[in-house]
Amino acid sequence: xxxxxxxxxxxxxxxxxxxxxxxxxxxxxxxxxxxxxxxxxxxxxxxxxxxxxxxxxxxxxxxxxxxxxxxxxxxxxxxxxxxxxxxxxxxxxxxxxxxxxxxxxxxxxxxxxxxxxxxxxxxxxxxxxxxxxxxxxxxxxxxxxxxxxxxxxxxxxxxxxxxxxxxxxxxxxxxxxxxxxxxxxxxxxxxxxxxxxxxxxxxxxxxxxxxxxxxxxxxxxxxxxxxxxxxxxxxxxxxxxxxxxxxxxxxxxxxxxxxxxxxxxxxxxxxxxxxxxxxxxxxxxxxxxxxxxxxxxxxxxxxxxxxxxxxxxxxxxxxxxxxxxxxxxxxxxxxxxxxxxxxxxxxxxxxxxxxxxxxxxxxxxxxxxxxxxxxxxxxxxxxxxxxxxxxxxxxxxxxxxxxxxxxxxxxxxxxxxxxxxxxxxxxxxxxxxxxxxxxxxxxxxxxxxxxxxxxxxxxxxxxxxxxxxxxxxxxxxxxxxxxxxxxxxxxxxxxxxxxxxxxxxxxxxxxxxxxxxxxxxxxxxxxxxxxxxxxxxxx
Amino acid sequence: xxxxxxxxxxxxxxxxxxxxxxxxxxxxxxxxxxxxxxxxxxxxxxxxxxxxxxxxxxxxxxxxxxxxxxxxxxxxxxxxxxxxxxxxxxxxxxxxxxxxxxxxxxxxxxxxxxxxxxxxxxxxxxxxxxxxxxxxxxxxxxxxxxxxxxxxxxxxxxxxxxxxxxxxxxxxxxxxxxxxxxxxxxxxxxxxxxxxxxxxxxxxxxxxxxxxxxxxxxxxxxxxxxxxxxxxxxxxxxxxxxxxxxxxxxxxxxxxxxx
Ligand SMILES: Nc1ncnc2c1ncn2[C@@H]1O[C@H](COP(=O)(O)OP(=O)(O)O)[C@@H](O)[C@H]1O
Ligand SMILES: [Mg+2]
Numbered sequence: 001x002x003x004x005x006x007x008x009x010x011x012x013x014x015x016x017x018x019x020x021x022x023x024x025x026x027x028x029x030x031x032x033x034x035x036x037x038x039x040x041x042x043x044x045x046x047x048x049x050x051x052x053x054x055x056x057x058x059x060x061x062x063x064x065x066x067x068x069x070x071x072x073x074x075x076x077x078x079x080x081x082x083x084x085x086x087x088x089x090x091x092x093x094x095x096x097x098x099x100x101x102x103x104x105x106x107x108x109x110x111x112x113x114x115x116x117x118x119x120x121x122x123x124x125x126x127x128x129x130x131x132x133x134x135x136x137x138x139x140x141x142x143x144x145x146x147x148x149x150x151x152x153x154x155x156x157x158x159x160x161x162x163x164x165x166x167x168x169x170x171x172x173x174x175x176x177x178x179x180x181x182x183x184x185x186x187x188x189x190x191x192x193x194x195x196x197x198x199x200x201x202x203x204x205x206x207x208x209x210x211x212x213x214x215x216x217x218x219x220x221x222x223x224x225x226x227x228x229x230x231x232x233x234x235x236x237x238x239x240x241x242x243x244x245x246x247x248x249x250x251x252x253x254x255x256x257x258x259x260x261x262x263x264x265x266x267x268x269x270x271x272x273x274x275x276x277x278x279x280x281x282x283x284x285x286x287x288x289x290x291x292x293x294x295x296x297x298x299x300x301x302x303x304x305x306x307x308x309x310x311x312x313x314x315x316x317x318x319x320x321x322x323x324x325x326x327x328x329x330x331x332x333x334x335x336x337x338x339x340x341x342x343x344x345x346x347x348x349x350x351x352x353x354x355x356x357x358x359x360x361x362x363x364x365x366x367x368x369x370x371x372x373x374x375x376x377x378x379x380x381x382x383x384x385x386x387x388x389x390x391x392x393x394x395x396x397x398x399x400x401x402x403x404x405x406x407x408x409x410x411x412x413x414x415x416x417x418x419x420x421x422x423x424x425x426x427x428x429x430x431x432x433x434x435x436x437x438x439x440x441x442x443x444x445x446x447x448x449x450x451x452x453x454x455x456x457x458x459x460x461x462x463x464x465x466x467x468x469x470x471x472x473x474x475x476x477x478x479x480x481x482x483x484x485x486x487x488x489x490x491x492x493x494x495x496x497x498x499x500x501x502x503x504x505x506x507x508x509x510x511x512x513x514x515x516x517x518x519x520x521x522x523x524x525x526x527x528x529x530x531x532x533x534x535x536x537x538x539x
Numbered sequence: 540x541x542x543x544x545x546x547x548x549x550x551x552x553x554x555x556x557x558x559x560x561x562x563x564x565x566x567x568x569x570x571x572x573x574x575x576x577x578x579x580x581x582x583x584x585x586x587x588x589x590x591x592x593x594x595x596x597x598x599x600x601x602x603x604x605x606x607x608x609x610x611x612x613x614x615x616x617x618x619x620x621x622x623x624x625x626x627x628x629x630x631x632x633x634x635x636x637x638x639x640x641x642x643x644x645x646x647x648x649x650x651x652x653x654x655x656x657x658x659x660x661x662x663x664x665x666x667x668x669x670x671x672x673x674x675x676x677x678x679x680x681x682x683x684x685x686x687x688x689x690x691x692x693x694x695x696x697x698x699x700x701x702x703x704x705x706x707x708x709x710x711x712x713x714x715x716x717x718x719x720x721x722x723x724x725x726x727x728x729x730x731x732x733x734x735x736x737x738x739x740x741x742x743x744x745x746x747x748x749x750x751x752x753x754x755x756x757x758x759x760x761x762x763x764x765x766x767x768x769x770x771x772x773x774x775x776x777x778x779x780x781x782x783x784x785x786x787x788x789x790x791x792x793x794x795x796x797x798x
Contacts, residue, residue: 322604412642412704415599416655416711417632426658427644534645 044513051510054503055269057254057262060120060132062236063091064112071104072120072132072236081107094122094130095235096497102129103499116255121150121233124249126279129500136232136240150251153229157245160226164246167219174215178208183368190367249279273507278462283491283501287511289463293481294448294515296467297383300477301447304387306440309394316395317402318424330399337392345453348385353377353457373478377458379467380477385457386450390443397439401432430534437527441520448516451485459486461494484512549615550575550715550745551596556610558591558600565591567769568610573715575615578737578746580756580777583766584792589749592766593717596620596747597634598627632659635708637718641700643692643707648684651692651703655711670710678706679736698729702736709744716740718748722755734759753793757781765789 018024058074065071073093081088087108096102123131140153185201229245252265276286312333320326357374365373374380405428413423429436451459460480467479492498492505549572558566565588573579573596581589594600595612598620612620620630632655643651650657652674653667661667671688675681680702684695692703701721708716718737722730737746737759750756756763757777764774765786773780773789784790 406642408638408640408642409644411599411602411636412638412644412707413654413658414602415597415631415636415638416658416707417628418655418658419628422658426654431645 047506047509047513050503051506054507055266055273057122057252057257057265059116060122060254061091062115062117062120063106064114065106065110066112067110070236071106073104074132076103078108092130092499093236094132095128095241096500097128098235098239098241102497118253118255120253120255121251122254123233123243123251124284125243126247126249129284129497131233131235131241131243133233133235133241136234138231140229142229150231153231153245154251156229157226157248160222160229160246164219164222164226167215167222171212171215171219174208174212178205178212181205181208186367273511283495283497283504287484287487287508289466290482290484290487290508291511291515292466292468293379293459293463294484294512295519296379297386297454297481297483298444298448298519300379300383301386301390302440302444304384305390305394305443305447308387309391309439309443310398310436312391313395313398313402314424314429317399318420318428333392333395337396339389340452341389341450342452342456344385344389345456348381348388348453348457349377352381352384357381376478377456377480378478379458379481382454382457382459382481383477385453386447389450389453390447393443393446394436394439397442398432398436401435401439402428404435405431430530433534434527434531437523437530441523441527444519444523445516448512448519449485451483451489454483454486459483461486461490484508484515488512547572547574547577549573551615551620552611552613553595554611554613556592556595556608556612558588558595558609559607560603561605565769566595569771571764571771571774573745573747574762575745576742577761578741578748578759579762579764580760581747581749581764581766582751582753582756582792583772585751587766588769589766590719592771593636593719593747593749596715596717597631597636599631599636601627632711633713634715634717635711635713637701637704637708637716637721639720639723641697641704641724643695643700643703645691645693647689648692648695648703649688652706652710654707659711674706674710675703677709677740678702679732679739680706696729698725698732701725701729701733705733705736705740709740713744715745715747718746720749720751723751730755753781765792767792 060072061075063071063073071091071093073091076090076092078087078089080086088105089108091104091106092102093099093104094102119134121133121135125131135150138148138150138153140156142156181201181204185198185205188195188201189198223246226246227244230242231245231248233241233243235241257265272286274286274291275288277288278290279285316326316329353375357372357376357378360374361369361372409427409431410423413427414420418426458480460482463480463482465476465479467476467481468474469476488505488508491501491508495501551573553569553571553573556566556569557564569592581592583589591600594603595608600606600608608621614620614633618625644654646654649671652671653661656667656670672681672685675684680699683699684703687694692700695703701724705716705721722733725733734755737748740746741759741761748756748760760777762774763777763780765772765780765784765788767788773784773786775785780789781793784793
């Protein structure tokens with residue numbers, strides 16, 4: 001049959017096209033790109049939902065079991081019992097100080113009723129996580145008679161908090177002042193043990209010590225006094241608990257809240273996330289120090305990695321005589337890119353911290369030894385290590401960028417009497433800058449995501465002060481720092497209360513992704529501007 | 540060597556020039572006097588060494604690496620441009636070059652023209668403005684671009700770009716302009732414009748132009764040199780070469796029997 005013949009021919013033609021013209025390759029690449037996109041999106045969605053959901057003030061369920069016990073808490077998830085078909089729910093019951101475990105699995109068939117009473121109160125506390133329960137009464141020596149409700153004495157608690165934090169700020173300032181005088185004394189004693197000024201410094205220190213002591217006792221006094229403002233709560237089972245107001249970070253009535261109120265609550269929590277310090281061994285509170293630490297780390301890293309990489313690449317591509325030597329260096333650079341980052345960390349520890357830092361200490365701060373100043377982990381050494389770790393990326397990108405500048409253009413410049421250096425600065429580097437920028441972006445994202453080398457070069461769980469502040473010289477790069485990536489590891493895998501830490505892990509991951517995204521978007525924006533500027537026509 | 544005795548004042552004298560790319564010899568004992576303020580065309584089949592010879596005149600071959608050169612190229616003041624004490628940078632300001640593929644920098648038209656001055660340290664706005672206008676006028680481009688000097692040079696047409704490159708070379712005030720097949724990538728109309736421009740520049744600059752196009756050589760040049768397999772076979776007045784060549788190979792080439 002002619003028609004089926006031609007059909008067969010058509011099918012054969014199509015098959016031929018599929019195999020010979022490599023159409024299967026197109027399909028294959030589409031599939032792999034699709035797969036990659038899907039994975040990235042899934043990760044993003046999971047992290048976003050879990051991370052952003054953590055701050056939503058969910059309703060508190062009062063769960064009554066058939067055998068009589070009651071629990072109050074947020075229902076986190078429903079799932080099947082591993083070995084049977086029974087449904088069970090996970091409830092965040094809080095009150096860690098009363099129950100020691102703040103999450104509980106409850107089988108649904110043991111449940112008699114679930115209600116959402118209006119009057120339940122949720123407390124975010126400075127210690128022991130959330131408290132869920134009922135308010136009984138409030139106590140305060142200054143309470144106007146007849147007043148009741150937490151709102152009535154909340155102002156008093158606030159006052160006490162402000163007072164306490166003012167006192168401890170004074171205490172810290174005094175301690176810092178004393179420390180700096182002590183260092184000055186050390187320095188003086190080292191240089192001239194007979195100096196007459198030593199006695200004077202000792203006297204000042206002693207006087208300051210007395211002031212410090214009185215400040216300490218004043219603070220202790222205030223702390224004790226602040227306990228006088230407290231409220232009495234009861235948990236679901238009726239167990240009573242007194243909680244001082246200064247220990248309560250915030251209270252709310254989740255079952256009475258309207259949607260706008262919930263949104264407001266949510267906004268405040270997000271604000272706290274960005275701009276406040278962590279609490280409760282990092283599982284609650286904000287991430288401000290970790291965000292600042294991460295940004296400063298990557299920023300400082302750029303100052304090490306970018307100049308080093310660009311200069312090395314320019315030398316190799318433009319100046320060095322082509323030959324075995326350059327080729328060997330190139331191979332070495334490519335191999336560096338494959339070294340495990342933990343090895344870089346160890347190198348950083350040995351070279352930067354012990355050798356360079358130790359050298360600086362021996363030379364500039366001998367009087368403080370054996371207490372190290374630079375000879376211990378800190379932002380500077382961590383970012384130098386990351387800088388070396390990312391240098392190969394910058395070198396490879398820069399070399400490729402330089403190689404992509406057509407030789408006609410270089411010759412055009414040289415034929416006008418430009419030196420090689422002028423040609424480099426005025427034509428070649430500007431023309432390659434967009435591609436070099438691509439290398440920077442890759443280096444930055446890699447650096448922002450590295451954790452292993454930081455763990456031995458200066459990252460800490462909780463840094464007492466930021467590496468940047470308002471006291472001269474403003475950048476304190478010798479200080480230890482916090483980091484979002486390390487935070488994920490620490491909170492997620494090192495904290496005793498894994499369930500409570502889970503939302504924080506998601507939030508931190510989300511933030512780390514956000515920070516990387518922000519930094520790379522900015523670089524991409526810069527790169528596009530350069531591209532427009534230095535390549536004129538864009539097709 | 541059928542070197543005809545020609546009367547003119549040479550601006551450059553090439554004597555016994557041998558050139559090797561590594562071990563491969565590309566030029567064999569070339570002697571040539573380049574006539575001042577005239578247009579000299581270099582013709583010959585591809586690969587015969589025309590570009591190589593041209594690049595010797597401003598020492599662009601230095602940049603290629605593994606090039607070795609014997610012989611002399613003297614300027615009219617008697618200095619050998621390949622002398623150890625000669626500065627190739629200085630030489631290249633005197634001997635400008637226009638390439639086969641136009642190569643404007645990815646900068647504005649203005650910055651392209653003043654590039655040579657800026658790298659020489661001239662930054663005075665007034666001087667630069669003047670040079671831009673005069674150079675672009677010389678390159679017959681001023682009227683077309685005077686309203687968009689601050690736009691990217693990459694937005695120009697092919698012919699305009701090539702004229703911009705000529706303006707850029709002229710701006711540094713050279714004595715000699717070397718052109719390596721400047722029209723080979725251009726359409727006939729732009730080619731005609733460049734040819735007109737060469738005739739304009741003749742008399743003010745010494746021009747050495749490599750061309751594949753026999754008609755072009757006869758139209759624009761005063762003298763013509765025929766290269767074959769790295770040797771300068773014949774060098775004479777253009778009219779002479781095209782009407783009455785002395786050498787059989789030259790005759791075969793221009794009559795189109797090979798090449
Ligand atoms: N950079 C170079 N390295 C090695 N050989 C070259 C190079 N440039 C040109 N040559 C060789 O020199 C000879 C002359 O080339 P060229 O001067 O470009 O010829 P033309 O311009 O007349 O076509 C050719 O054989 C070519 O292969
Ligand atoms: Mg050529």
